[in-house]
Every structure is written in C-alpha cells, then in structure tokens.
Amino acid sequence: MTAAGARADAMTLLADLSDAPREGVWSAPGRVNLIGEHTDYNEGFVLPFAIPHRTVAAAARRDDDRIRVASTFAPEPVEVALAELDELFPTATGASPRVPEWAAYPLGVAWALRQAGARGSGVDLAIASDVPVGAGLSSSAAIESATASALNDLWGAGLDRTALARIGRRAENEAVGAPTGIMDQMASMLGETDAAIFLDCRSLEAEAVAVGVIDAGLEVLVIDTHVSHAHSTGGYRERRASCEKGAELLGVLSLRDVDTADLARAERVMDDVTFRRVRHIVTENQRVLDTVRTLREHGPRAIGDLLVASHASMRDDFEISVPELDTAVESALAAGALGARMTGGGFGGAAIALIERDAEQAVTDAVRAAFAASGYAEPTVFTVVPSAGAQRDD
Numbered sequence: 001m002t003a004a005g006a007r008a009d010a011m012t013l014l015a016d017l018s019d020a021p022r023e024g025v026w027s028a029p030g031r032v033n034l035i036g037e038h039t040d041y042n043e044g045f046v047l048p049f050a051i052p053h054r055t056v057a058a059a060a061r062r063d064d065d066r067i068r069v070a071s072t073f074a075p076e077p078v079e080v081a082l083a084e085l086d087e088l089f090p091t092a093t094g095a096s097p098r099v100p101e102w103a104a105y106p107l108g109v110a111w112a113l114r115q116a117g118a119r120g121s122g123v124d125l126a127i128a129s130d131v132p133v134g135a136g137l138s139s140s141a142a143i144e145s146a147t148a149s150a151l152n153d154l155w156g157a158g159l160d161r162t163a164l165a166r167i168g169r170r171a172e173n174e175a176v177g178a179p180t181g182i183m184d185q186m187a188s189m190l191g192e193t194d195a196a197i198f199l200d201c202r203s204l205e206a207e208a209v210a211v212g213v214i215d216a217g218l219e220v221l222v223i224d225t226h227v228s229h230a231h232s233t234g235g236y237r238e239r240r241a242s243c244e245k246g247a248e249l250l251g252v253l254s255l256r257d258v259d260t261a262d263l264a265r266a267e268r269v270m271d272d273v274t275f276r277r278v279r280h281i282v283t284e285n286q287r288v289l290d291t292v293r294t295l296r297e298h299g300p301r302a303i304g305d306l307l308v309a310s311h312a313s314m315r316d317d318f319e320i321s322v323p324e325l326d327t328a329v330e331s332a333l334a335a336g337a338l339g340a341r342m343t344g345g346g347f348g349g350a351a352i353a354l355i356e357r358d359a360e361q362a363v364t365d366a367v368r369a370a371f372a373a374s375g376y377a378e379p380t381v382f383t384v385v386p387s388a389g390a391q392r393d394d
C-alpha cells in the first residue's frame, strides 16, 4: 500500500463510520533513525528522519461527547465516552483490557490531550496506515502523531509540535504501556523533506540537518527482516533499567552526563554487563555528534564508518541485535554499502544501509541471497527519503 492508498482507505472507513460530513484529514509519517539508538531516554542525542510511509486520520464531528475510532488494523470500531477515557487510562500494565491494543494508541492520545487540559466535543476517527507494523519504523508514533494533530485542530487545543510529541509519548508510555523515549514522536511531528532531525532529548531542542543523500548520488535502503519486536515487553525495559542503574552508580541524573573520558571509572564501579550498556550509550551519543558534524563538513559519503561502529556497539555492548539484523548489515556492507546498521529499538525490525544509487539492485540481491542462504524469511527491501512530518492534508 502507498500513502495514497492509506488516504483512500481512511476516507472509505470514515464514510462507513459516520454520516456527518468529513471535517478534515491529517497524516503523520513513520521514521528511520540514522544514528543514536537508546540514547533518547538517557536524555542524549538522536538523528532520525521521517519516511514517506504515513498514517492517515480522517475525522468527522459528532454531536455528542463520545469518541469512536476505526482502523484497517481491526474489523470493529471502538467507541467510548470522552469522560470514560480517564477511567481507562493509565493502567499499571499498559493497554486497558477494555480496549483492544490498537485502539489504545488513538484513545490514549485523546486521553493524554484531555489530561493536558484540552476539551472538545465527540469525534469519529478513521485511521489507515502504510507504515509497516513491527518493523521498527515507528508505526505507533505515526498513529499517535496523526491522531494528536487531528484532535489538536478539532478541539482547538493550540499545542505546538513538540507538545504534541509529548502527548504521543505519554499515550505510548501510560496508555499502551511501552516505556519508550520521545525520539519517534518528535521525528514524526517535526520531520522535514531532505533533512534529519538532530534532537537533544534533554532540552527537546531540535535542528534540521541536511542529509544530502540525493545530491551525493546515494540512497538509504531499509531492510525489514520481519522479525517482530514489542517494546512493551522484555529486552527494551531491561536495557532501560540497566542504563538507570549505571547512571545511579556513577552518581549522575542520566547517562547524558557521562562522557568517554569517564568510561575508565565506570568500568571500575560496575559489573561488566552494566558497563557495556553504559559504554554503548556514551559512545553512541558521541557518534551522533560526530555524524552531525561530518554531515555538515563532508556530506553523507563520510558517515559510513560511524553507522558501522554504531551497529557493532548495539550488537556487542547493548546486545539488541539479532542474527537477521547482523546478516542484513554484513551482507549490505559486503555488497558495497558505505555504512549499515540496525535502526530502532532492536530485537528485530529493520536495518538501514547507505548505498550508491546505482548499487540498489546489487545490494538488494546480495541481502536477499544472504537471507536465503541462512534459511531466514525473505526480507522486504525498499528505499526511503527524508520526508515531511505531521500535517493537515485537507
């Protein structure tokens, strides 16, 4: 499906759902992260960019105070009274058993907006998406950002993009129950054509940095391994806990306050596993800063080694890669990619590879062949360009 297909689906869904006239259509993208993994909840630096794949939310007003959401993810719409949202969320375990998990994303956003003081009348929302689900491309942030943008306008809440990203993260953390940082929502809200978003996750200051792949004759390839992950469980939560433990042992508020010169001391005061988690975050923050500087001074051809070093750190120190992701990275590099790394939270999902435009077929074929030779399911391989963030489409 294409973003145009998602738009058509959202329109059809809304027409089935509501007799009221359509009030508007909003959309928000997924993202890839160029570099800076698991640094966001450590108040560090990230460099994601929005991709062309989008979630579309079409809305109609209701004349009562109920919210109804329908999506292509499930056959049945879910309807609740707006005031009831405050009883549904937050729940200790995330998604309320009274709503299906997919509905916790848009309803969680409505709840978080109300928590922030927004008020408005009832609404019917129809949601469709062409962001691959479970691929580490932030399909959830795309739903949150599209919904937050729609309700912000419909309810006249007047929140800016950063505030809407915070609303989306609150929904993800407290309504869905995934303890994520804010990178994905910020990338989805603030994305820009041809630029990555250099974000300081402590101050939430964001700067667009030209990636320049097109002018340099390069492409960014996404390799979706189809190994699915869920950040509300297991490994992601554990990594977060290790980072908090490391910060505590070093007597700092967060690992943002640790730099490479502190690593020798860190190694002395903590166990090996915690130390390696800490070392990943500290070196990854530095790699984000180095990547931004390198992009500005030398352009995208020069960032390949930083991407490769980032992957090695995630594989060996943070231990969030899986064999399929390593195969994607290694086979892309062997076929001539300038750099490659897994992207997103890990434990599955996708890798990115920076390649020469005219090597797209050769790299794709090499990756597919390596997957086949290892007996892995066929990956989906496609290119992405830095794209616009959340917007009202009409």
Ligand code: GLA
Pocket (backbone or CB within 6 Å): 033, 036, 037, 038, 039, 040, 041, 180, 181, 182, 183, 184, 231, 344, 345, 346
């Ligand atoms: C997921 C989370 C983000 C971030 C990344 C890892 O995508 O949603 O907040 O922590 O993992 O960089």
